[in-house]
Amino acid sequence: MSLLTEIAKRYSCRAYQDKPIEQDKLDRIIEAARLAPSANNKQEWRFVFVRDAKIRQQMQVAANNQPFVGQAPVVIAACAESDxxxxxxxxxxxxxxxIALEHIALxxxxxGLGTCWIGSFYPDQVRQILGIPENVAVIxxxxxGYPTDQARSKTRAAAEKIACYDHWTF
Ligand SMILES: Cc1cc2nc3c(=O)[nH]c(=O)nc-3n(C[C@H](O)[C@H](O)[C@H](O)COP(=O)(O)O)c2cc1C
Structure with missing residues (x-):
């Protein structure tokens, strides 16, 4: 399967099965993050994979109470040690x-797993729940997790609206 096929298949999954994710899948997902590029190859990303159900419930509250956050078997807190x-x-x-987080998503x-980026959350609450130090940014x-919903058709601007060649022609 081509990379573009996987990119097109990814969607924001907002309903999950109550089914744990196999360790070998998590290992490959972490490997995808590990291989991502970073400025000056600093690799100062840190990912906390939250599997514990009680902590996931707390993460849901910190994520503006979005119900699927507690439902997903894993919630990842993606952090940066570098400023x-x-x-x-x-x-x-x-x-x-x-970049690394999108590697994870792909x-x-x-x-065969679903993902959803979550920007609607309170970083200080997440920091407190997970014991993340003050000098680390929760990004x-x-x-x-395994989805129970399905991809919707994508609403995206036409290619010529987002890319041009040689000079700014927008
Ligand atoms: C940085 C970022 C933050 C987002 N935050 C949320 C969020 O808090 N809750 C949510 O339900 N979706 C969130 N999304 C998902 C977007 O709404 C979604 O990617 C967009 O509508 C396109 O849909 P698609 O991902 O299904 O292609 C976020 C996406 C990104 C990239």
Whole structure:
């Protein structure tokens, strides 16, 4: 199956089976994150895979009480240990973590699992629940598990709306 097929298959899954994820699948998902590129190869991403049901319930509350967060058998807290600013002026932490997290989402798709990015959450609550130190940024959460819902058709802008060649022509 081509990479583009997996990319097209990924969708935001918001309903999950009550079924644990096999360790070999989790291992490959972590490997996908480990292989991601990062600025200066710093690799200062850290991922807490929350499997404990009680802690997942607390994570749901921290995620603005989105019901599927507690339902998913795994909730990932994606964190950055670095606040290094690149020459371009952008902080590499959120960028590096986002790349690795999408690697996770795509590998999960290839494993038959669903994911959903979660940006609606309170980082201080997550930090307290998981014991994450003050100097570590909680960048995003992601739910992970076997889906019970199905992909919807994608609403996306046409290619010419988002990409051009040689000069800015938007
Ligand atoms: C950074 C980011 C944060 C998001 N936060 C949430 C969220 O808190 N809750 C949610 O249900 N979906 C969230 N989403 C999912 C988006 O709504 C979804 O990706 C978008 O509507 C496109 O749909 P698709 O993922 O099914 O293709 C988030 C997505 C991204 C990339």
């Amino acid at each position: 290094y600013v690149m020459r371009c002026g952008q902080r590499c932490g959120p960028i590096d973590v986002a 590998q999960a798709t290839a494993e 995003e959460l992601m739910t992970l």
